[in-house]
Amino acid sequence: MTNLFSVFDPSSSILNLSLNWLSTFIGLLFIPSMYWFMPSRFHLIWNKIITTLHSEFKTLLGDPNQKGTTLIFVSLFSLILFNNFLGLFPYIFTSTSHLTLTLSLSLPLWMAFMVYGWLNHTQHMFTHLVPQGTPAILMPFMVCIETISNIIRPGTLAVRLTANMIAGHLLLTLLGNTGPSLSSLMISILLITQILLLVLESAVAIIQSYVFAVLSTLYSSEVI
Template sequence: MKMMTNLFSVFDPASSIFNLSLNWLSTFIGLLMIPSMYWFMPSRYHIIWNNILSTLHKEFKTLLGNPNQKGTTLIFISLFSLILFNNFLGLFPYIFTSSSHLVLTLTLALPLWLTFMIYGWINHTQHMFTHLVPQGTPSVLMPFMVCIETISNIIRPGTLAVRLTANMIAGHLLMTLLGNTGPSLASSIVMILLVVQIALLMLESAVAIIQSYVFAVLTTLYSSEVI
């Protein structure tokens, strides 16, 4: 029990200097990494980031499928950027990983889902009812399908939040476990451990990108059902 307490203590909100809580500071440090928008010639980093955002804009626009809702993709691009910054900052040593906590992920998922539901049920009530029964469902199964679709709709913000949190916690825990075994190993095995840790760090970098993309895409798909 003590070992598990120490293991999960890396996720405890306990970072402070002069009694000032610094837990969520990493959430805003990403703003310092954004390139200046007032350069006469944009940097390579700026060009690459603009290409990424324009690609996401085209993809989200395709997923939404409604040309009348202009500017909607900006919400999901901003969401992707915020989660990506937090995920990457969590890979640095001694930085509180805010995206590994349900407090942040639920704060992102729940208001968006709730807004989509309120908008859909007020403005497109009949359309929302038709979504409860998939096309081609036999009449006998319709009551069961309504219950299943309702439950799957209600748990959407929870699954969004838990998916991001679990993926960020899993990799960090594995790296922490391997890192804690380093002092007790022989020098020859430590070299292997370093290679494994570097490989895990690269994997976590990929997970950071994929999870932020998945979160933004799923939110876009949920919104496309009500627009």
């Protein structure tokens, strides 16, 4: 099992400082092209994506008076998307496949929402604990269920992203390791399978970053 998951372990280091986590910031190298005098095709596509996300997150938040609230969620989407994609390249550490990073993103966000909600909209937060139309006899149970579901939210956000990133990468690694022992016909089938899995992983990278950002937006809209 140690060898199986060793592909996800930080290994490059200088003076006992892990360098693999620096791959998290490689995504920043894609940003300077946005400041070119003539925008590139990448800039135009990325601008379109960000504009679409901004309008969608504004709809989810539901409060047009709070300007700039979508900025943090669009930035979160960009960070996770870049890291998910960079993890598909050989010899680049996949930081989003570690709970250290995903929990560091989800836990402070959730904690900030909770503190803000309970301090400023206490009555509104209490009403969320009992869904509308719940019979009086079931109210204590619903409060317990809603409280537990609220507490595990940062964990589910973090584990969902981590598990999806690990699953695909692990499958690609396991299939790739069987290559040297296969015949020429099987290697060609393996290559086709790996390409299809890589396409699937690219789709998962986009979907998971989108799901993380959308769920964070929905959680914030509950406390506003």
